Amino acid sequence: MSLYVKDNEVNRMAERLAMLQKISKTEAVRRALRHELEREQQMPSLVERGLAFAHSLRAKAGPAAGRTADKEFIDSLYGEP
Template sequence: MALYVKDAEVARMAERLAMLRRISKKEAVRSALQHELEREEAVPSLVERGLEFARALRARGNPGKAAKTDKAFIDSLYGES
């Protein structure tokens, strides 16, 4: 399937990259797209970031030092006696 670039600015950028790298415009577009795909795929997803945050939080926690969470403690959070 052919890819036609109808945007003059995009065509100029592809030509410039091709000249700098001494490759064809097709190879310039291919390498630029490959680079962007690799960059996007390297970014962790929101789920992965959330899991990493949860792991780091768990690692920092110390259940032995946790305050007792009974009714009196919960009421103290809300200013109730």
């Protein structure tokens, strides 16, 4: 199966990387794609990032976290007796 790159900038980058590493353009593209796939796979998923964020919020909330939102609590937010 062939891959045709029709973008001049992409072609120049592939040629430059191939020249710097003394490899073929095909190998340069292969390595670049492999590198990006590995980098992407190491990134935490959206769910993992969301959980980490929720845990950090919970840690910042302190001992008042989870307090019941009764009338007394709501009034305390507005400075009412």
